[in-house]
Amino acid sequence: xxxxxxxxxxxxxxxxxxxxxxxxxxxxxxxxxxxxxxxxxxxxxxxxxxxxxxxxxxxxxxxxxxxxxxxxxxxxxxxxxxxxxxxxxxxxxxxxxxxxxxxxxxxxxxxxxxxxxxxxxxxxxxxxxxxxxx
Amino acid sequence: xxxxxxxxxxxxxxxxxxxxxxxxxxxxxxxxxxxxxxxxxxxxxxxxxxxxxxxxxxxxxxxxxxxxxxxxxxxxxxxxxxxxxxxxxxxxxxxxxxxxxxxxxxxxxxxxxxxxxxxxxxxxxxxxxxxxxxxxxxxxxxxxxxxxxxxxxxxxxxxxxxxxxxxxxxxxxxxxxxxxxxxxxxxxxxxxxxxxxxxxxxxxxxxxxxxxxxxxxxxxxxxxxxxxxxxxxxxxxxxxxxxxxxxx
Numbered sequence: 001x002x003x004x005x006x007x008x009x010x011x012x013x014x015x016x017x018x019x020x021x022x023x024x025x026x027x028x029x030x031x032x033x034x035x036x037x038x039x040x041x042x043x044x045x046x047x048x049x050x051x052x053x054x055x056x057x058x059x060x061x062x063x064x065x066x067x068x069x070x071x072x073x074x075x076x077x078x079x080x081x082x083x084x085x086x087x088x089x090x091x092x093x094x095x096x097x098x099x100x101x102x103x104x105x106x107x108x109x110x111x112x113x114x115x116x117x118x119x120x121x122x123x124x125x126x127x128x129x130x131x132x133x134x
Numbered sequence: 135x136x137x138x139x140x141x142x143x144x145x146x147x148x149x150x151x152x153x154x155x156x157x158x159x160x161x162x163x164x165x166x167x168x169x170x171x172x173x174x175x176x177x178x179x180x181x182x183x184x185x186x187x188x189x190x191x192x193x194x195x196x197x198x199x200x201x202x203x204x205x206x207x208x209x210x211x212x213x214x215x216x217x218x219x220x221x222x223x224x225x226x227x228x229x230x231x232x233x234x235x236x237x238x239x240x241x242x243x244x245x246x247x248x249x250x251x252x253x254x255x256x257x258x259x260x261x262x263x264x265x266x267x268x269x270x271x272x273x274x275x276x277x278x279x280x281x282x283x284x285x286x287x288x289x290x291x292x293x294x295x296x297x298x299x300x301x302x303x304x305x306x307x308x309x310x311x312x313x314x315x316x317x318x319x320x321x322x323x324x325x326x327x328x329x330x331x332x333x334x335x336x337x338x339x340x341x342x343x344x345x346x347x348x349x350x351x352x353x354x355x356x357x358x359x360x361x362x363x364x365x366x367x368x369x370x371x372x373x374x375x376x377x378x379x380x381x382x
Contacts, residue, residue, distance in 0.1 A: 093199050093309060097207040100173070100193040101214070 002063050003045035010042025037073065142218040143168055143238055146208030148201050149225035150175040153184055160188035162231040163223070171211050172225070173204040181225075201291070202309035209295070213304035220303075221294040229292040230335040237294040240332035247299040247327040250285055250319065251292030251334030269358045273316050276362060281323040285331045289315045292334050299327050317361065 017034045020026045026034070044051075048062045055065040145163045149156050149172050156172060163170045170190040174182035176198030186192045193207050205222055212220040221237055223229045233251060241249045270289055277288035291314075295303055299322055308317055323329045 090309075092197075093203045093206075096195045096197060096199055097203065097210060100195050100207055101211060104191060104193050104211070 003048060006045035006066070007042045010038045010040070010045075013041060014038035033077075037077075041070070143221060143234075144212050144215070144217045144219070145170045145221045145223050145231075145234060146205065146212060147172045147185075147190070147223050147225045148175055148204035148208065149173065149177065149181050149185065150198055150201075150204070151177045151179050151181060152225035153177070153179040153181045155227045156181050156225045157184040157188040159223070159225055159227055159231065160185050160190045163234065164189050166231055166234060168221075168234065171208055173208045175199060175201070175204040200309055202307060202314035205314055206303065206307035206309070209300060209303040209307060213297075213301050217300070219294055219296045220300055222291060224291055228336050230337065233292070233334040234294075236334060237292070237332060240330065241294050241296055244330045245328060246330040247296055248319065248322050248329045249294040250287060250290050250329070250331045251294075251336070252285075252287040252331045253290055253292070253334065253336035265352060265355050269355045272362065273358060277316065277319050277323075280320045281329040283330055285319070285329070287331065288319055290334075290336075291315060292336060313361075316358075 014035060017026065017031055017038060021028075021031045044066055048066075051062040051065055055062045058065070060068070145168050147156070147159065147163075147170060160170050160172060170185075172182070172185035172190040172192050174185065174192055174194045176195050182192045182194050191211070193211060195204060195207060208222070209220055219238060219241065221234050223231070223234065229251065237249050237251055240246065270287070273288040274286055277285040302322075302325075303318070308314060308321075310317075319329060
């Protein structure tokens, strides 16, 4: 019974991952990782025989052992995601700072340009807006 | 690049939703003849506009990144524009612009790379709630040991930094909690830079909200102790700073 359950569970996860990937909500890097997890869940159903003596040794049912291992793997994934998120935060910070510095530089250059040619219209003014002094 | 040549000091003010005070603070600093750069940290109010009108150079961060990131942006600007000294100052009016010169003077007198404006060093009373004060004492003790000199106020946000440490700050200023005050002080001292403390007049904030309720104080306590435990044993990962230390 538990073999079938694990098989269905793995299949559902794989379908979810494929669905997310089709809508480009997951990058290929994560798709591969999760497909591997889904396949492992499905396949683990076939290995309950092997797991039984180990589970018995530590006083657990095979299903409980699988759940424990799965829980630990999920924790590892969560830690990995935290690391990724921290890195992304740092990158975002860097990009925002560069943006702010570049924007200030543009503003300064625009001011210098308009100071140098006081009669010329500002670069943003539309050419066809007016025909010049009548 | 060259339009600031000969001007040595720039005042860096990180500001997030400080429209009530930022204009006056900028004006007060400019009255003392110093250029000001305000880093608008994703404000939702008129902070950037008012700072610009008051005569500051404004760097606008598109989203709120926190004080550490805002400061690094300001330091990057200062380093890129060739300033020798950057003085960081709050936008809420707590830091007296008249004291900026005192910080710079202390820096020159003591040949220091980093000067901390010490808010406990003046007669002006500055009330800090109990638990917070307790943590600040611990931080001060750790900071003093690293710097080899007495630092009473390790979390003060009123400080002056000079090249080449300014360039280090521009490259990798920590953005995490207490990183921008306490950790950076300890890391600088350990890398061989000279860190000193000088008394500075610090007033009650003139606007904005002060985050010092009981719960906030308790959170500060827990997080600060965590920082002490986590960071104190570790050395800074990028360590080329030691080669560039004070060449006096």
